[in-house]
Amino acid sequence: MATLRIPTPLRAYAGGASQLDIKSEKVSGALDELVKAHPELKPHLFQESGELRAFVNLFVNDENVRDLAGADTPLKSGDTLMILPSIAGGVDLQKVDHAALRTNQVFIIGLSLAAFILDAAWLAGFVGLAMLIGTLLKKPGFGFVYQGWLKPSGILKPDVIADNPEPHRFAQGFGAVVDLAGFALLLVGATGAGWALIWIVIFLAALNLFFGFCAGCAVYYWLNRLRVPGFVKAAPAGSFPGLRPKAS
Amino acid sequence: MKLQLSAELLAQIHAHGEAAYPEEGAGFLLGKADGESRTGTLILPANNSREDSARQNRYQITPQENLKAEELATARGLDVIGIFHSHPDHPNQPSDFDREWALPWYSYLITSVNKGKAVETRSWRLSDDRSKYSEEAIAIIESTKEN
The missing domain is CATH 3.10.20.30 (Beta-grasp domain)
Incomplete structure (x- = not known):
């Protein structure tokens, strides 16, 4: 027995x-x-x-x-x-609605491209300003279009996954700085350099929109690994730093 | 429900959470249970067996370490009465994940560690139907150090 x-x-x-x-x-x-x-x-x-x-x-x-x-x-x-x-526990990741992030990226890409095509520096500046305000309010700059129209009307479905919001905020803030630097260069007549910076923002937003890779988030997580103060969140378990975490 | 701890033991739990910061630190609380009241007398820090990238918001203790804790408890005439862990830069309230993995009866001590400094520890017990946690009062008592 x-x-x-x-x-x-x-x-x-x-x-x-x-x-x-x-x-x-x-x-x-x-x-x-x-x-x-x-x-x-x-x-x-x-x-x-x-x-x-x-x-x-x-x-x-x-x-x-x-x-x-x-x-x-x-x-x-x-x-x-x-x-x-086995004993386990810990803090839960926050929830991030990736549909709001993608809406933001679509607007950043679309309006920046329009600014370039129309040679409208003010529009590029407007995009940078929206991203900056969004970062300060801890929201995607163009997220209001999603929250106020696309989500309630059912055009876009929420895509809420467990993720850290801070790296996305950092990424947007970084984009805002680059974009506004480009705008400043355009204002002082450095046209080539100005549009180059704005194209960098377009490229990185597109990388995120089409391939799910948030370069700014990757930088955030690298800074976290280097223990740089203020970068307190590590990449979600099982996901490559910067790549969209798997829904779970 | 009441958990009695000496100030010294609580200080040890805080020190462990601070040493583990910015990762989560965890370990076993050994002591004696007497009905609804219990007294912690000894802590046994455990290794966080989670992979590097997850240690800031997860801890996991292997069953082998649990076995060691049980053996130590038996040798000292004590019981494993709870688990302590830290929440770096987060409140000391149990998360949904904590609840999913929790066992009833154990006292779950959570220490919030803000910017490397342990702020406060609270203790929680899982309800019988696993649906929620209830807070358990922590009473600070005179030293209960085991010899």
């Missing part, structure tokens, strides 16, 4: 018992016996779908059953089966 040890936090759901004698000769059978004997334990060990919760680890005599035969790991007399929770 094997013995199943119940971890301290779950004993309250097992009538205070710290262990249970197991007749089954397999790990899976031992768990069945456990929840049959103590049904109140079930929600803490299993998800509603019937799968084991992610934090539940099973050890037979100090060896993780994942390294043995999983749920089919045999139990013999004298074996100890332990339930050892």
Whole structure:
């Protein structure tokens, strides 16, 4: 007969018992016996779908059953089966609506291109100013078009994913500075250099819009890795710094 | 629900969160439970086993470390009564992720560490139906140091 040890936090759901004698000769059978004997334990060990919760680890005599035969790991007399929770936690990422970001990019690209084609320096300046104001208000500069019209009318669907808003703000702020520098150069007559800077903004916004790569965010995350003060957020787990995080 | 801690032990928990900053730091709280009241007497800091890029907003402690904590507790005649972790530059309230991964009964101590300085620790317990956390009062007591 094997013995199943119940971890301290779950004993309250097992009538205070710290262990249970197991007749089954397999790990899976031992768990069945456990929840049959103590049904109140079930929600803490299993998800509603019937799968084991992610934090539940099973050890037979100090060896993780994942390294043995999983749920089919045999139990013999004298074996100890332990339930050892992995412990995890932490701060949740904030939510970022990428549809608002893309709307912003479309406007930055479209209006900047129009400014170039029409040779309208004031329009390039307007784009830079909108980005600057947006950065100060912690919003995408042209996000109001999305919030006020595109989203409520259903033309664009929200695309909310877990992400850090700060790098996007930094990226927009960086774009605003480059764009306004270009505008200043245009004003003083340095036409070539001025439009070159504005084209850089167009290119980076397009890279983000069409390929999901936010160059400013990548810079933010690199500065974070270098522990530069103020750059407190690291790239979301499992995503390349600057690339759109996977929806989860 | 009440958690008793010595000022010294709380200072150790704060120091651990500050040392881990800007990453999350975590570990086990060992002590004695007596009905709804419990007393922490010892901490066992744990390694954050998450990959580098996630350590600022996640901690994970392997089951092997949990086993070590259980063995230490047994050897000292104590129980693992809770888990402490830090929230760098975030409030000391449990996140949805914390709740998903939480076990009932344990005291979850969360220390907010702002700009490298531990500000405050609060303790939380998961409800029986796993739907929410309730705050557990922390009472500071005279030293309970184990010898």
